[in-house]
Amino acid sequence: MKLWKTKSAATLGLLLLTFTTACGSGASQPTAQASTDAAATPAATTSTETKATADAKPAAGEEITVYLNDFDAVIGDMFEKKTGYKLNVVVGNGAEIMSRVEAEKGNPQWDVLWIDSMPSVYGLDQKGQLLQDWTPENAGNLKESFEAQVPDDKSYYPTGAHAAGVLVYNTNELSEADAPKSWEDLTKDTYKDLIGTADPAIAAPAYPFVSWFFENKGMEGGQDYFGTMMKNGMRVYPKNPQVAQALTAGEVDVAMLQETNAYSLVNAGEPIEIIWPEEGAPGSVRVAAIQKDTKHAAVAKEFVNFLLDPEVQQQLINEGDESYFEPSAEGVETKEDREQDAKLNIADAAWASEHEAEIKQWFADQAIQ
Amino acid sequence: MTIVLAVLVLFPLAAVIVQVLLPGIFFGSLNFGEIGLLLELFERPLWRKSLENSLLLGLGTAVLGTLLGTVLAMARMQWKFPGARWLDAAVWVLFIMPSFILAQGWIMFSTGNGLAASVFGWHWVTAAVFQPAGLIVIMTLSKFPLAYLSVKAAMEWKVEMLSDAARLCGASPFKVWRTVQAPLLLPAILSGMALVFMDTIGDFGLPSAVAAVYRFPTLPYSIYSAIYTSPIRFDMAGVLSLYLVALIAVAMLLQFWVLRRSRYDILSGRAVPSVPKPAGRRMTWALAIGNALFLLVVIGIPIGSSIVTSLLKIQTNGLTASNLTLENYASLLSEGSSLLPGLGRSLLIAGSAAVIGLIVGLGASFVLSYSRFRFKRGIETASLISFAVPGVVLGIGYIFVWNQPWLENLGIRLYGKPGILVLAAIAGAIPVITRVMTGAMAKVPESLLDAAQLQGGSLISRIRYILAPLVRGALISAGLAAFGACVFDLAVNSILFPPNFETLPVAIDDAFEDLRFGYASAATVAGGGIVVGIMMILERLLRRKEASA
Structure with a gap:
């Protein structure tokens, strides 16, 4: 009994030792890395030159x-x-x-x-x-x-x-006359609780979509626009596929959907109609x-x-x-x-890149409103 | 063992957290990050709310899920009833299915014109499901398998004389259960509870999909929103992951505190394998019907919806005879389909991960259960981290660690090679394995091992001839659980898979992103069916061997 204790204590001590040394070397690696990298920088420029000749x-x-x-x-x-x-x-x-x-x-x-x-x-x-x-x-x-x-x-x-978002609606639920025609229409009370969209804080294609509104209307105008829709019960899904599923399942009747997604629903025979608003769709x-x-x-x-x-x-x-x-x-x-004659509106890359964190954070923060 | 654990789980996560304080350390520059980020939790409302929501969801699901899983496991081991095997199968199915698939099923069932309202006329379902309490119920019905597996594995052997003594003293069967049987299972129950808690707070897919209607941000949501932005905030993801780790540490401390004095190592020479007993005619029927109804809800709703989706031509038109098709299944087998090669790769990875994970996990559990190692609690907590921290974060950590240029010279730059997926899969398997194993080992007294050692048994032979047979059921459960969970682990796969090496979950997700819902569902149903089939066959083969031994 005693023997097994001392023996196991010894092995465990050994294990502990290897563990700490393993940790120690783990911490020291990156610094070593940093120094080799610093040394390698001048060499890197010469290597691009050699590459150019190898072109x-x-x-x-x-x-x-x-x-x-x-x-x-x-x-x-x-x-x-x-x-x-x-x-x-x-x-x-x-x-x-x-x-x-x-x-x-x-x-x-x-x-x-x-x-x-x-x-x-x-x-x-x-x-x-x-x-x-x-x-x-x-x-x-x-x-x-x-x-x-x-x-x-x-x-x-x-x-x-391509359009980062076009308007789509379920033709079983809405008539052509009742369907929205422009982006502004979405803020109307008629569509309360009926709209679905992807979350710009999570879904990749949703950012080029919203950034155009923010560039066009200004930061405050953009926040007003999306804020109104959210107050109006707009449903925010993690990604485009979930938006499409919500649409086909009848959870929402109107959605903002990435272009190819919208057309593939139509081609699959789903009762979906696509609307290209006259003012154009935000492009990606x-x-x-x-x-x-x-x-x-x-x-x-x-x-x-x-x-x-x-x-x-x-x-x-x-x-x-x-x-x-x-x-x-x-x-x-x-x-x-x-x-x-699909018209695409493309947000300026420099502007969109500069404001990306700010706009995405705003959307993420809306999750607690 | 510790080193393996450290390399697998701790290094990648440590890498993510270290770069909070020293951004650029993995890219060859040394500068100091903002420590203030650590405290931002108390300033950013979203983060605070995420923490609250995660806690609420985690605690609620842990309590309810453990209760459900424990009761089910006890009923299953106590009585014989028709359909009991189906319960086991159902548990495996729920355990291995990616949570976003389960979420889709629940949503399709409960939405405004979903099956509940349109077919059964239950309009109350929508309001009941789409609220935080409803989310906890759905999570409970999806996560209870962890508690079930843990408790069931620990009930494999029992010491009848303790219960018999209580009965002889005049205790009613219920009292015996309440005062003798249930308390002795406490380690396994708490193990299960810890697993449910961690799996719940680390889950992104289910809460985010179900909560679209009312917004219910959790810590994983905030982590994803930090990663899915540009410039990418790995530092924020690191801080938030640190909070997840802290939550796990607290949960583990609570568990140690509860178990601090009592002993549970009751197995002795008088232990007998548990065999479910006949329950009497009426009871048998009640159990069978109750079981069937329960399965109809927990499997029928989420998996049934996937099956329905996989059979429809046009999703909007719903379930009508003219709208049915087997096309999606046919296209799974067609040329150019990525399903079969993907499934093959995933099975290979999961298989190797389960075997290696079992060896590492068994060793770790052995150390945790029988050694006097001072920091074993720390190791135990660390072994669980990969369970709760979202796979994407771990994946990024793996890239930091395994994509270092100097590893290339050593020939072990694993990132970009299939080996990295096996490594990540082992890390994912270890928490399940160690939890299930320590829960079962808690019942095996050290004296049995000491006796063998006095007779000259080596460490290996002690484990092989004494411990392994006693915890065999748990070993099988743990290995299978690890295998099944690895096959469908999407998050880690999606960020780590090497070029031209698509695995099953990546292929399914790809189809889902292309809105090929029918195909994606068919692939899930077929893939899931094959995996569960393999698991059931393995379980049967391994258990039968035991019966004849």
Whole structure:
């Protein structure tokens, strides 16, 4: 009995020792890391230079890793067929992808980021994480409205835009005459307790949607607008799919829904009608950006250039999973059933990026009103 | 064992919390963060409210869920009745299903023109469900399996003579239960309660979906809103996670305090395996019918709704004969479907995690139960952390730790490789395993092990021939629970999965985000069915071996 006690105490003491040393080394690692990193900074600049020379001919069979939130099913094959380079795809919703990018900051694993959150990508560029001052060949094909979205430092390029939110209503519950026609209509008492929306504090596509209202109406005007709707019993769901489910389940009759989501409900045969308000729908721009220290710059550039190719955009519209969007290149046809004169209002990326935390926090705080 | 635990659970979380104080430490810069953030809880109304709501929800669900789980487990082990196996299966189903799926089912049932109102005419359901008390009830009906499993595992062996003595002294069966049987199960009951509490305060999916109507922010909600913003506030997520950890520590302290003096190690040479007894005709019927009704509610509503969704052509048109289809199931098997490869990967990961987790967890529970190690309470609390802290936060911690460039030179930069998912899955499995195991080990007296040691039994042989057989049921439950829970663990998967390595939950979530509800439901039902099937077969095989031994 006594023996087993002393023996076990000894082993446990040993365990404790290893535990504390393990902890100790854990704490010391990052500092060691910091010093090696500091030493590595001057070297990094030289390595970008060598990369520039390596740009000329990427090795055959080279692979790049793309972080994206849509088109994961088709894009890899398309790129490989056209160029012979393999694409490693990481798919997730906008917030998951941005969390990964942020958490990997010290040692990024992605080469290209292709995502429909322009303000967040703008923010990455502000922190110096993107490759700048490079113009893809196909940038010449960009429509004027999309050229305007290319930042001065040329750190990302738009591949298309879609409505971050359109109005949809359940035709079994509301007649066309009773349905809302404009964004302002939603504040009316007629729609008390009938409206559903995604939570901008949680859902990634909801921010480009609300940010346009805040830019357009000013911070206070935006708060008034959404505040009125919330007081009017607007239901706030964590994400777009839950909004769509609430709509099909009859929990709400009117909703603000991301464009492709809205069209896929209609295409699935759900009794849903889409309304494009005359003043236009808040738009969300999908942009492609290259990671500053990528080891595969040449293939990454090839990929971004490929995305700006009119043929490629046409194929995405014909075959992709998020196919309802306005292509950024000239001469590409949108989906036939997409509203032909759909007007998109796009919040300024710099403005939206600057106010993102403030606006999202305001929405999160509304959860306790 | 401790080191493994530390690497798996503590390092990633510590990483998230450390970067509150030293942001940039993982990116090669050393600067000091705002300590004031720690106190912001008392200033930001949302955070304060989140804490209150989480506490209310956690406590309410813990009390009700433990009560329900304990009563059910006792009835199940006491009496024989038809359908008892179905109760076990139902518990597994509830345990492994992601909570947002359960939430969808409840919402579809209770919404204004949901099944409750439109088919049964129960219009009161809507108002009853969509309020905080209703949320607690739904949480109770979804989380009680943790208490059930813990108590059931601990009832595997019993010492009849204690109850017999009480009966001989004239106590009624109820009094025997109240004064002898129930108190002896206290460690297992409290273990179950701790698990229910932690799983509830860490849950994001269910409360956020059910509370859309009246807003009920919880700590996980605030954590998500800090992460899902740009610039991303990992520091805020870290602070809020720290509060979750503090809540767990308090819960554990309470548990130690309650158990501080009593002894529960009652098993001796006279212990016999529990076998449910016949209950008499009327009682049997009552139990069978009660069980069936109960299953209809806890399984029928949430899972039934998923099944209905998976069979509909057009969701809005509801349940009519012309609107039924098997198309969604057919497309699961079609070429290009990511379900089967995803399921294969998930099963592989969950299987390895369950086996390794069982070894680590058994060791940890052994240390916790029989050693005199001074800091064992600390270890015990730490082993539970991964349960309550949202998977996204742990996932971010894993990236911080396992994406360090210097690991690359050692060949162990696990982030970006499937191994990281196994690691995270083990971390997720350990709390369940240690809780279930310590609950069961509390009944095995140290003297049995000492006796074996006096005869010259080594540590391994003591565990193998004395301890393992006595806690076999708990071992099986723990291993299966860990396996099942890993298969569907979405949060960690979604942030850690390597390129081109989609797992089952990621594939399902992807379909859900693309609004392919029918397909997503079909994948959930089929995937869940396969997993529960595997678990039931394993359980049967392992238990039968025991009966013949």
